[in-house]
Amino acid sequence: MNKRKLAIYWAATCGGCDIAILDTQTKVVEIADAFELVLWPIAADFKYKDVERLAQGSIDVCLFNGAVRSDEQEELAHMLRDRSNVLVAFGSCACFGGIPGLGNVSDKAGIFAKVYSDTLSTVNNNGIRPKTKVKVSEGELTLPGFHDTVRSLDQVVETDYYVPGCPPPVSLINKVADALITGELPPAGSVIASDKTVCDECPRERDENKKVKEFKGLSEVTPDPKKCLLDQGIICCGPATRAGCEATCPSVNMPCRGCFGPPAGILDQGAKLLSAISSIIDSKEEQEIERIVEQIRDPLGTFYRFGLPKSLFRRTMST
Amino acid sequence: MKRITIDPITRLEGHGKIEIFLDRKGDVANAYLQIPELRGFEKFCEGRPAEELPRIVPRICGVCPGAHHIASSKCVDDLYHVDPPPAAKKLRELFYCAHVVHSHIAHFYLLAAPDFVMGPAADPAERNVLGMISKVGIEVVKDVMKYRGFAQDIQAVIGGKATHPVSGLPGGLSKSLSEEERRDIEEKAAGCLEFAKFSVKLFHDVVLGEKKYVDLITSKSYSMRTYYMGMVDEDNRVAFYDGQVRVVNPDGEEFVKFDGRDYLDHIEERVEPWTYLKFPYLKAVGWKGFVDGADSGVYRVAPLARLNAADGMATPLAQEEYERMFDTLGGKPVHATLANHWARLIEILYLSERLLDLSRDPHITADDVRTIPTETPTEGTGVVEAPRGTLFHHYRTDEQGLITDVNLIVATGNNHAAICMSVRDAARGAIKRGKVSEGLLNMVEMAFRAYDPCMACATHSLPGRMPLVAGVYDWRGNLIRKLTRE
Numbered sequence: 189m190n191k192r193k194l195a196i197y198w199a200a201t202c203g204g205c206d207i208a209i210l211d212t213q214t215k216v217v218e219i220a221d222a223f224e225l226v227l228w229p230i231a232a233d234f235k236y237k238d239v240e241r242l243a244q245g246s247i248d249v250c251l252f253n254g255a256v257r258s259d260e261q262e263e264l265a266h267m268l269r270d271r272s273n274v275l276v277a278f279g280s281c282a283c284f285g286g287i288p289g290l291g292n293v294s295d296k297a298g299i300f301a302k303v304y305s306d307t308l309s310t311v312n313n314n315g316i317r318p319k320t321k322v323k324v325s326e327g328e329l330t331l332p333g334f335h336d337t338v339r340s341l342d343q344v345v346e347t348d349y350y351v352p353g354c355p356p357p358v359s360l361i362n363k364v365a366d367a368l369i370t371g372e373l374p375p376a377g378s379v380i381a382s383d384k385t386v387c388d389e390c391p392r393e394r395d396e397n398k399k400v401k402e403f404k405g406l407s408e409v410t411p412d413p414k415k416c417l418l419d420q421g422i423i424c425c426g427p428a429t430r431a432g433c434e435a436t437c438p439s440v441n442m443p444c445r446g447c448f449g450p451p452a453g454i455l456d457q458g459a460k461l462l463s464a465i466s467s468i469i470d471s472k473e474e475q476e477i478e479r480i481v482e483q484i485r486d487p488l489g490t491f492y493r494f495g496l497p498k499s500l501f502r503r504t505m506s507t
Numbered sequence: 508m509k510r511i512t513i514d515p516i517t518r519l520e521g522h523g524k525i526e527i528f529l530d531r532k533g534d535v536a537n538a539y540l541q542i543p544e545l546r547g548f549e550k551f552c553e554g555r556p557a558e559e560l561p562r563i564v565p566r567i568c569g570v571c572p573g574a575h576h577i578a579s580s581k582c583v584d585d586l587y588h589v590d591p592p593p594a595a596k597k598l599r600e601l602f603y604c605a606h607v608v609h610s611h612i613a614h615f616y617l618l619a620a621p622d623f624v625m626g627p628a629a630d631p632a633e634r635n636v637l638g639m640i641s642k643v644g645i646e647v648v649k650d651v652m653k654y655r656g657f658a659q660d661i662q663a664v665i666g667g668k669a670t671h672p673v674s675g676l677p678g679g680l681s682k683s684l685s686e687e688e689r690r691d692i693e694e695k696a697a698g699c700l701e702f703a704k705f706s707v708k709l710f711h712d713v714v715l716g717e718k719k720y721v722d723l724i725t726s727k728s729y730s731m732r733t734y735y736m737g738m739v740d741e742d743n744r745v746a747f748y749d750g751q752v753r754v755v756n757p758d759g760e761e762f763v764k765f766d767g768r769d770y771l772d773h774i775e776e777r778v779e780p781w782t783y784l785k786f787p788y789l790k791a792v793g794w795k796g797f798v799d800g801a802d803s804g805v806y807r808v809a810p811l812a813r814l815n816a817a818d819g820m821a822t823p824l825a826q827e828e829y830e831r832m833f834d835t836l837g838g839k840p841v842h843a844t845l846a847n848h849w850a851r852l853i854e855i856l857y858l859s860e861r862l863l864d865l866s867r868d869p870h871i872t873a874d875d876v877r878t879i880p881t882e883t884p885t886e887g888t889g890v891v892e893a894p895r896g897t898l899f900h901h902y903r904t905d906e907q908g909l910i911t912d913v914n915l916i917v918a919t920g921n922n923h924a925a926i927c928m929s930v931r932d933a934a935r936g937a938i939k940r941g942k943v944s945e946g947l948l949n950m951v952e953m954a955f956r957a958y959d960p961c962m963a964c965a966t967h968s969l970p971g972r973m974p975l976v977a978g979v980y981d982w983r984g985n986l987i988r989k990l991t992r993e
Contacts, residue, residue: 200546204569204670211659211669213652260543287566290551299547303785304778307549308771308901308914310785312778318545322781326528326536327510329781332543355569355670407558407587407677407884407908410877440667440674441681445562485907489555493563 192248194223194368195239196278197268199261200288200338201254205279208355215358215365222369223249227268239267247272249368251351255281255288255497256339259320260332269345274373276364280354282341283379284449285497287354290489292496292503295336340498350379354447354494357433381432383452386444390426390435392416399470403483406443417443418468423490428454428461445493456500458491525951527934533941538931540923540955542784552913557583557884557904560913561675564900567917570613572671573606573662574893574918575900577748580675582900585768586887587677587880587908594873595679597865600748601692602665602672603891604862607747608699609658609669610894611810611855615706616651618956619848622949623714643709654702657695661862664688677884679877686872693866700859707828707852714848715835724845725836728936729954731799732757732842733925734789734806737813738892739764744821745813745857747892753816754789757801759840763791767890770899774916786924787916797928805928808896808921809958810850815840822864825857844929847957884908893918895958922958929954 198206209216226247227239250272256262269275280286291299300317304310322329341347351364364380367373374380387394394416403421411417417424417438425446426438437444450457465484471477484490492499510528524543530536548567552560561579565572577599584591591599624639640648659669665684666672674681684692714720723729739753740746752770756762765773776785777794788794788804795803806812814833820826832849833839865871889900896918903912919926933954937943 200544202566202569202572204566204572207569207670211656213656257546258543287563288546290563291547293554294547294550299545299550302550302553303545303547307776308912309774309776309787309916310778311775316778316780318778318783319780324537324539324781327526329526329539329541331541331781331783334545334783354566357668405556405558405908406681407556407583407880410681410879413682436668437673442562442667442673445559485556485909486554486559489559 191222191224193226193246194219195227195247195250195268195272196225197227197250197252197254197264199252199254199264199282199341200257201279201281201286204355205253205281208279208353208358208361212358212361212365215362218369219365239271242271244270245273249274249276251276251278252282252341253279255285256341256344257288257291257335257337258332259335262335262344265341265344274348275341275345276349276351277341277347278351279356280352280447280449280494283350283352283498284495285338285340286447286494289338289340289495289497290493291338293488295503296334300334337503338497343497348376349373350449352379352381352430352448353433357436359434360432379430379449379452381430381448384431385451386426386429386431386433386435386438386448389431389433390416390438392435392438395419398468400468401470401480403480405485411441413441418465423465423484425457425461425491425493427464428457428491445490447494449495449498457495458487458499461491462487525930525955527931527938529938529941533938535931535935535938538927538934539781540927540930541782542923543782545783549913549915552902552910555910557586557887557902557908557910558677560902560910562671562673564915565671567915569670571606571610571894571918573603573609573666573669574891574898576666576672576675577603577606578889578891578893578898578900580677580889581749581891582887582889582902583675583677584887585889586884586902586904588882588885589678589878589880591679591878592873592875594683594870595876595878596749597868597871598665598680598684598876599675601862601865601871602662603748604858604865605658605661605665605696605699607892607894608703608855608858608862609655609662611851611858612651612655612658612702612706614894615848615851615855616648619851620709622953622956623710623720623848647709650702650705654699657698661692661695664692676877677880681877683874683876684872689866689872693863696859696862696866700856700863703852703856703859704824707856710849710852721835724843724849726843726936728933728950729844729929729957730842731807731844731925731928731932732801733799733803734762734792734801735812735815735840736806736808736897736921737816738890738897739817740821742821743818745817745819745854745892746821747858749891752890752897754806755816755840757799757840757842759815762789767899768888770888770890770901770916774899776916776920782923784920784923787921788924797924797931799928805924806921807925808918809847810854811841811844811847812896813892814850814853820853820857822857822860824860825853828853828856844954844957895919896921919958926955926958929958 250268277283320333398419400421424443426444429446430448430451454460524541526539528536564575564579662669667674736754738746738750740750753764754762775790776787792804820829884904886903899916901914933950937950
């Protein structure tokens with residue numbers, strides 16, 4: 189019997205998405221049963237050359253995790269797109285850039301200067317930087333080129349589905365796996381998660397009339413474990429974040445940081461959060477509102493923690 | 508000059524690449540381990556609130572996020588000059604023991620064991636965890652899944668999630684442990700301890716019972732006389748969560764013992780243009796190139812280094828096995844790189860014993876798990892023993908607690924120079940006068956894998972063998988032969 193072909197690949201990522209697939213325990217066995225794996229660097233020995241040899245459209249499904257920030261990641265994204273009937277952005281990095289996407293607050297030169305010169309333990313008086321081609325006494329060594337800007341998968345190639353989460357929780361992976369195994373896929377372009385927001389799944393008590401005069405950081409307080417975090421003046425990205433995690437972080441008394449990305453129909457997660465926050469500020473005076481908003485110490489790194497490359501800004505400086 | 512490229516997952520997929528150059532006689536002139544990856548956390552953490560870093564930095568590595576989470580939590584304690592309540596420290600350590608158990612089980616069974624259970628020369632198609640079923644039975648493989656799963660569950664209870672935990676804050680944790688959760692952890696910890704005992708016995712039966720494996724472990728190609736670094740408690744026993752960093756010289760004598768805050772007095776890093784990962788070395792000895800011995804600042808970390816750098820283990824079963832290892836392998840320190848596998852199992856034993864002790868601690872369910880900082884944040888350092896070695900986090904902030912400077916020395920970074928040297932030495936053992944032995948791939952792979960290198964590909968290729976391709980080039984750069992393990 190000819191099994192359908194599955195490829196799993198990672199780019200600029202941490203490996204956590206692959207560990208999450210392993211954490212499904214039995215589901216990973218079902219996946220291996222239903223599909224012939226043609227690429228999964230974490231689990232099996234298939235070569236890039238083997239993939240290159242495959243004809244266009246010969247891979248049924250490719251789960252792509254990680255953002256794109258180097259020449260080789262970009263090349264692999266194109267190669268896998270060409271060969272895959274269904275390309276899935278798996279995990280927050282592939283969907284929106286993820287935490288590596290915060291790299292868009294700087295660029296290649298800025299990151300290199302910090303890592304290779306300005307870090308306190310580094311001794312580099314000659315200002316050496318890694319290069320794509322280097323002559324050593326025995327020959328030449330090469331490294332893949334490092335880009336100025338981190339991109340989500342769909343900023344590089346056309347993407348069919350999105351599975352958000354950092355990493356996607358086991359319950360969601362099981363759902364995705366079942367859809368892939370049965371072939372009952374939602375319409376192309378879908379985000380495979382809930383259409384609601386994290387607040388809709390959150391067990392905390394919310395007071396619809398609650399207004400706040402002050403925002404606090406978690407270095408200053410321990411929140412009441414039962415009440416809505418925003419009601420307590422703690423920035424929580426729940427109202428601007430897609431559901432599907434069962435409010436994991438608020439359930440352990442930590443605010444949501446938005447790893448599932450914006451909910452259905454919302455283009456910019458940060459703008460949505462800002463409007464949610466504005467609606468609970470207890471003031472009508474412009475100056476006071478400004479003073480209260482300024483208490484949010486790091487709006488960019490909080491509102492766009494996982495999605496800077498896919499935000500309307502994309503990055504903070506031009507290069 | 509001939510050139511051999513070993514590209515673990517091929518260059519394009521790269522999480523680690525090995526290049527071996529031959530001289531005109533056909534012997535190995537040099538070898539390079541290149542890390543083709545960089546994400547720049549040191550830069551993009553600038554401007555973030557310090558208390559958010561324990562939630563950001565775990566994304567450095569999805570295999571050892573717990574190590575970064577705990578190092579970062581300790582770092583922000585230090586930065587805010589705050590001491591967490593006793594229950595918070597115990598819970599963090601409990602979480603952390605489970606974390607290292609997860610990582611070590613995964614490494615030993617899914618990566619390392621097939622080499623020994625199936626034999627280094629076995630059919631590559633069989634030399635994986637599935638092949639092991641025929642030798643050790645499906646039950647063992649099921650147990651591997653089960654107990655690694657337990658270790659993940661324990662982390663999720665305390666950390667919120669196992670992969671990318673969130674509960675660490677300056678001054679402690681966001682939530683306490685309920686009695687119901689504690690009972691569940693105790694049960695799972697007891698299971699992990701039984702599995703740890705079984706694993707040590709399996710290693711004795713399968714590996715130490717065979718002279719050829721003991722000879723392989725102690726062979727010269729896999730041995731290097733270096734300094735060793737590891738964290739120790741007040742009695743110089745191996746410590747993972749907290750303690751002082753101790754370095755022993757190649758003769759096993761204490762070279763220095765320091766507080767993590769003083770790491771800049773002892774470690775410097777070098778930049779090479781051919782890799783994205785830096786090379787740390789001992790400042791007092793200096794960088795002398797890729798050489799071993801007491802005059803070279805190259806040092807090693809990870810399980811064997813930790814055991815070499817300590818005087819013993821803090822729990823009874825682990826201590827017994829610690830003594831057995833050093834007796835069997837000719838006393839301390841052990842320079843045999845492959846002994847890392849035995850050391851890793853001794854650590855699983857220790858961590859499981861510690862896990863069980865902590866889960867039975869009557870104070871671990873105390874409600875008070877957070878001390879709110881009251882002082883102005885300034886600068887902090889957090890050091891832990893990550894599964895793959897000593898991990899340093901160092902942050903500075905402005906008065907608002909926004910990060911102005913981050914420095915990270917990650918576990919595998921410490922070993923970068925030593926791994927390059929181990930790969931070169933293993934290649935020298937396998938390549939003579941231009942003849943590339945068929946065992947080359949395997950010998951290099953085994954040298955590499957013993958370190959369980961994190962930033963390279965081995966830890967990212969958890970459940971399988973690390974795939975290798977080797978091209979042999981003549982001195983003009985023409986491909987004359989290609990070795991591929993399929």
